[in-house]
Amino acid sequence: MxxxxxxxxxxxxxxxxxxxxxxxxxxxxxxxxxxxxxxxxxxxxxxxxxxxxxxxxxxxxxxxxxxxxxxxxxxxxxxxxxxxxxxxxxxxxxxxxxxxxxxxxxxxxxxxxxxxxxxxxxxxxxxxxxxxxxxxxxxxxxxxxxxxxESLMLMITDSLKVGLLTDHVAVKDVAASITPGLVEKKINIIYKTLQQDFKISQPKIAVLGINPHSGDNGVIGNEDEEVMKPTLEKMRNSGKLVFGPYPADSFFGSGNYRNFDAIIAAYHDQGLIPFKTLSFGTGVNFTAGxxxxxxxxxxxxxxxxxxxxxxxxxxxxxxxxxxxxxxxxxxxxxxxxxxxxxxxxxxx
CATH class of the missing domain: 3.40.718.10 (Isopropylmalate Dehydrogenase)
Known part of the structure; x- marks a missing residue:
C-alpha cells in the first residue's frame, strides 16, 4: 500500500x-x-x-x-x-x-x-x-x-453521510427524473462506496420520500407509492439493508438519521439543508461512484x-x-x- x-x-x-x-x-x-x-x-x-x-x-x-x-x-x-x-x-x-x-x-x-x-x-x-x-x-x-x-454526490462527516438521487436538477423536474432505474443505480453506488471507501461491510441505508409525508399513501402524489416503495422492496429482497421511504420533514429532527450508515435524499435541498445545518464548515462533498x-x-x-x-x-x-x-x-x-x-x- x-x-x-x-x-x-x-x-x-x-x-x-x-x-x-x-x-x-x-x-x-x-x-x-x-x-x-x-x-x-x-x-x-x-x-x-x-x-x-x-x-x-x-x-x-x-x-x-x-x-x-x-x-x-x-x-x-x-x-x-x-x-x-x-x-x-x-x-x-x-x-x-x-x-x-x-x-x-x-x-x-x-x-x-x-x-x-x-x-x-x-x-x-x-x-x-x-x-x-x-x-x-x-x-x-x-x-x-x-x-x-456513474456519480453520486455524497456529503460526509465522520457521523453523517447524505447522498442525492438528483443533485443539480430544477425542483420542477425532480419527480419526473426519479425512476426505478435511477433509484436502484444510486443505491448500488452508495452501497458499494460505503463498503470500499468507508469500511462498512453491511451498510444500512435510509431513503427519504419524494413528496411531503412520503405521499401519504398517494394522497400527496403517487411517486412514492409507484416508484420508491416497490424499488426499495426489490432491493431489500436482493439482500441490501435499504429502508424507507421516510418522511423528510421529521427524519433529521427526530434523530432517526443516527440509526443509518447513510441517507439518500430525493433532491438537492432535501438533503443538503439538514446536512449543512448539522455540520456546516466541517462537511465534505465526496463524489462516489x-x-x-x-x-x-x-x-x-x-x-x-x-x-x-x-x-x-x-x-x-x-x-x-x-x-x-x-x-x-x-x-x-x-x-x-x-x-x-x-x-x-x-x-x-
Whole structure:
C-alpha cells in the first residue's frame, strides 16, 4: 500500500475571485500537512505569489511544469498558465471562470494519468465557468464524464453521510427524473462506496420520500407509492439493508438519521439543508461512484468575504483529510478483494 507521505493530493484552484485560493494556502500554511501528503496545486506561480502577498500568508511553494515533477515535503504549484491574471476579489467575471476551468481540466488530466492520486476541488462559480468545453451543472457531472463513471454526490462527516438521487436538477423536474432505474443505480453506488471507501461491510441505508409525508399513501402524489416503495422492496429482497421511504420533514429532527450508515435524499435541498445545518464548515462533498477519489469543501466561492482574509479553511482541510482516508481505504479494499480472488482461483 502506498505510504501516506507519497500520496499526491491534486488541487484545482477554483474561482480566483472567490475564497478558493485563500483556503488552499491557509490549509498548507501548517507545515504538518506536508508530512501527511504532497499537495499539487494547478494554477500558476505568478497567481499564487500575488494571492500570498495580498493575504500576507507565511507560506513557500515550489513551481513545477508538470504534476509528475512534484516534490515531497513541498507545496507544489503546476504552472497551468504563464500570463499575469487580473484578480478582482468578490466579482464574478468570465476570466475567472476561464482560469477555473483551465485548472480543473489540467488537474483532471493529471488524475487520469496517475500523476496525482486524488483530487480536491476548490469552489467554482457554476455560471461563469460555462463554455463550449464546460457545459455541466457542476464538478460532479464533469468528472463523471471525464472519468467514465456513474456519480453520486455524497456529503460526509465522520457521523453523517447524505447522498442525492438528483443533485443539480430544477425542483420542477425532480419527480419526473426519479425512476426505478435511477433509484436502484444510486443505491448500488452508495452501497458499494460505503463498503470500499468507508469500511462498512453491511451498510444500512435510509431513503427519504419524494413528496411531503412520503405521499401519504398517494394522497400527496403517487411517486412514492409507484416508484420508491416497490424499488426499495426489490432491493431489500436482493439482500441490501435499504429502508424507507421516510418522511423528510421529521427524519433529521427526530434523530432517526443516527440509526443509518447513510441517507439518500430525493433532491438537492432535501438533503443538503439538514446536512449543512448539522455540520456546516466541517462537511465534505465526496463524489462516489468514480474510479478516482474526488472531494471538495461543503461551501461555495463566498464572494462576500473574498480577499478579506476572513475565510474559514476547515472544510477544505477536512476535504483533504477525507480524500486521503478514502484513497487508503479503497487501496486496502482492492488489495483484499484481489487476495480473495487469488485464493478462490487456487481452490478451483
Amino acid at each position: 502506498k505510504s501516506a507521505d507519497k500520496i499526491r493530493v491534486g488541487i484545482s484552484i477554483g474561482d480566483l475571485n472567490g475564497i478558493g485560493s485563500e483556503i488552499v494556502l491557509k490549509t498548507f500554511e501548517d507545515a504538518r500537512m506536508l508530512e501527511l501528503c504532497t499537495p499539487v496545486v494547478f494554477a500558476s506561480a505568478k497567481t499564487i505569489t500575488f494571492i500570498k502577498k495580498k493575504l500576507d500568508l507565511d507560506i513557500s511553494f515550489q513551481g513545477v511544469e508538470e504534476a509528475s515533477q512534484a516534490l515531497d515535503n513541498k507545496l507544489n504549484v503546476v504552472n497551468v498558465w504563464k500570463e499575469n491574471v487580473e484578480i478582482h476579489f468578490g466579482k464574478e467575471s468570465p476570466e475567472a471562470g476561464k482560469y477555473a476551468f483551465l485548472s480543473l481540466q489540467a488537474a483532471t488530466e493529471a488524475l487520469k494519468n496517475g500523476d496525482i492520486d486524488l483530487l480536491v476541488t476548490a469552489p467554482i462559480n457554476k455560471h461563469n465557468i460555462q463554455s463550449e468545453e464546460f457545459k455541466f451543472p457542476g464538478h460532479t457531472d464533469y468528472l463523471a464524464k471525464e472519468l467514465n463513471g 468514480l474510479n478516482k477519489v474526488r472531494t471538495s469543501p461543503d461551501h461555495g466561492t463566498a464572494y462576500e468575504i473574498a480577499g478579506k482574509n476572513e475565510a474559514d479553511f476547515q472544510s477544505f482541510k477536512e476535504a483533504v483529510f477525507k480524500g486521503i482516508d478514502i484513497f487508503r481505504n479503497r487501496q486496502e479494499y482492492e488489495e483484499l478483494t484481489e487476495n480473495v480472488l487469488k485464493k478462490q482461483s487456487k481452490k478451483i
